[in-house]
Amino acid sequence: MTTIHLPHEAETPQRLYTCWPATAEYWPAPLGQVWPEYAAFLKALLQPGPAGERLSLTVYASTAEAEASARQALGARAEILRRPYGDVWTRDTGPVFVRQGNSLQAVRFTHNGWGGKYLYPGDTTIGQIIADHAGADVIAGDLVAEGGAFEFDGEGTLLTTRQCLLNSNRNPGLSEAQVEARLKATFGVEKVLWIDEGMVADHTDGHIDNIVRFARPGVVVCQAPFGGDDAQARVFADIRRQLERMRDARGRKLQVHAIPGPGRVLDDEGDLMPASYLNWVHGAGSVIVPVYRTASENQTLKILRRIFRGRRVAGSPARAILSGGGAFHCVTCHVPGERRCSEPV
Numbered sequence: 001m002t003t004i005h006l007p008h009e010a011e012t013p014q015r016l017y018t019c020w021p022a023t024a025e026y027w028p029a030p031l032g033q034v035w036p037e038y039a040a041f042l043k044a045l046l047q048p049g050p051a052g053e054r055l056s057l058t059v060y061a062s063t064a065e066a067e068a069s070a071r072q073a074l075g076a077r078a079e080i081l082r083r084p085y086g087d088v089w090t091r092d093t094g095p096v097f098v099r100q101g102n103s104l105q106a107v108r109f110t111h112n113g114w115g116g117k118y119l120y121p122g123d124t125t126i127g128q129i130i131a132d133h134a135g136a137d138v139i140a141g142d143l144v145a146e147g148g149a150f151e152f153d154g155e156g157t158l159l160t161t162r163q164c165l166l167n168s169n170r171n172p173g174l175s176e177a178q179v180e181a182r183l184k185a186t187f188g189v190e191k192v193l194w195i196d197e198g199m200v201a202d203h204t205d206g207h208i209d210n211i212v213r214f215a216r217p218g219v220v221v222c223q224a225p226f227g228g229d230d231a232q233a234r235v236f237a238d239i240r241r242q243l244e245r246m247r248d249a250r251g252r253k254l255q256v257h258a259i260p261g262p263g264r265v266l267d268d269e270g271d272l273m274p275a276s277y278l279n280w281v282h283g284a285g286s287v288i289v290p291v292y293r294t295a296s297e298n299q300t301l302k303i304l305r306r307i308f309r310g311r312r313v314a315g316s317p318a319r320a321i322l323s324g325g326g327a328f329h330c331v332t333c334h335v336p337g338e339r340r341c342s343e344p345v
Contacts, residue, residue: 004105004188006098008154010216010311011337012049012284015056017130018042018332019088020080021324022066026087026120028267029323031069039073041281041288041316041328046077049285058133060085062122083129086120089326091209092146093123094130094333095138098187104335106131107186109141114204115169134335142182144170148207148330150183153217156190156249158183163197163206170205191249195242200231202274202325209329210276211239215307218252221278223261226296230263231272259303260296267323277304279318279327281334287311290318290327 057078061067095106113119151159180192198206225233265275280289305313318327
């Protein structure tokens, strides 16, 4: 049987997919504030890599207004297609692409609106639209889950959280061992590493892409509290302790980098938002990091440039996008590249 392989995200993706913000009532921030942030981070991702390599980008627009906004912002730099969808969180409503030999496969899990919280028309069908565009064979994932719940090292290790996948609002009655067995069968991974819980105020119930990311195989990045009033202090400390005890599928003790988090970030109503620097996206030789006009921003980007030596690390504003609940990784899904990550970290 041909081995299933999902390369680490640092490999230049063949194509990135996203949905353009289109429905004003889904957004606490005005679309007039969200659209410029969207355009800025996508333009940053589209910059060519050091060898001239480029990322292909497909943007879906569900309304005439959204299509006009996307075309004005991106022009001919992206393929813009009119298709129906609900909200923009394409990492969660789109497929998780894997490779099996020469075949590209799109794993589609059951989507129930993040545990029944947000049920929008089109969110259960955009994944098939993306898979068809990519020319991928669709594989049904035997769980209720979202793509933001999974982080892969490309060498047989998967990171996720108990708070999300073992939640009664997604997979009631399934044990950790049962969920783990299904993940191994679906993704061809050898080891599943479990973090207990995610960020405070994260309506995804603990998506991993806000709390731990692989910089490369064997090396993870998490966040440390910033400021005396950081509501994430306990969670971040617990995550770091758990990571420092873990070994990956190859038996390596994880090398853990804890970067300063954004600190307490509030919305216009004074409510806590799940701001995370880890919701980055990889482009062609680049890492585009969401930033929120916080005091830790410059220090964190400096550290990330050391971690991702040889890559262009750039911050891009994401405060308006965050008002909807996530950032850059949450609103994109990717067709993985085929090369293996080799840069030193």
